Amino acid sequence: MIASRPRRILWNRRRSREWWNNIVLGTYNDDQWLEHFRIRRRTFNVLCDKLRPLLKKKQTHLRQTITVELRVAAALWYLASGTDYRTLAELFGMGKATVHRIVSEVCEAIRTLQSFFINLPKGEKLQEVVEGFKERWGFPQCAGAIDGSHISVTPPSEDSKDYYNRKGSYSIILQAVVDHRSRFTNINVGWPGSVHDARVLRNSTLFHLAENGQLFPTETQEIEGVHIPVMLLGDPAYPLMSWLMKGFPDNGHLSREQRLFNYRLSRARMTVECAFGQLKGRWRCLLKKIEVSITRVPTIISACCVLHNLCSMNDDTFLDAWMQDVEEPVEVNAPDIPVTQERAEGPQCVRRALSLYFDKNPV
Structure with missing residues (x-):
């Protein structure tokens, strides 16, 4: 047996x-x-x-x-x-x-779950975003605000200098687009901290969609005699393009209309600054150095972005106390891209038309 x-x-x-x-x-x-x-x-x-x-x-x-x-x-x-x-x-x-x-x-x-909770708006949802930016921020034809945020990391032993940003720390970059409610509609995570925001953008799926005419519909709105396309709003680190609007370069001699335009654009872009602040305030691991393998960091950041949208969609309160230790946005990239590097003739006409529009339509 x-x-x-x-x-x-x-x-x-x-x-x-x-x-x-x-x-x-x-x-x-x-x-x-x-x-x-x-x-x-x-x-x-x-x-x-x-x-x-x-x-x-x-x-x-x-x-x-x-x-x-x-x-x-x-x-x-x-x-x-x-x-x-x-x-x-x-x-x-x-x-x-x-x-x-x-x-x-x-x-x-x-x-x-990212594909379920983070999506570029289309159809009726896109129209809702455009109307939301106009109603809340007084900015027409806006489908979102774009910016980059640096997340502190422990750099890999090889190529650590690539992660050293201009602020003097090691980081990777989160590029994000948000809607009028400060919800993420597109994210790109993983570029080393030394890389300029414009380069991150140019190597993103978002950029290729836009350049191939697949980001937004071609419908325009006529404002001050100019056909204004649907567009994103960016800061000086980004190029001025038909689908990406930014402020006038501040040379110290801006006109009143140009200063007003920059104010209105900056005001509408508060949505993305608010999103980054709430992301880091709620998920405070992003305020500290993420001490895991650099290959795992994008997963942690992406998960936090998904949870940010989940909380917003379910009306989970964001407590003011969570903003403690959350720094105000700090520009860590190079100065404004020169106009000579931009395909700017059409976008400049759009910017001038919006300047006149804002002068006639105060908020």
């Missing part, structure tokens, strides 16, 4: 999850969920349901399964606080290696 093999028993050290099971699930009210996880309980449930097919694991006799809810909660705590993995492991009753893997897996899963 062949003796049966002895059944293996659980080999991992049992860790306490009393805080999660009894305190968080048992006593946290909605405000406490928002304070600690940066999203309300109902939004947390929505997120877990969307991630469940990607994160659910089978339970075996060797190891107790960690629930989807606990895995998502641990990742959100990391993103919201940027706390170290050792503290996170103790808090959620897991091993350090386990919690490290879980944060990575959850962020990867959230990133897969």
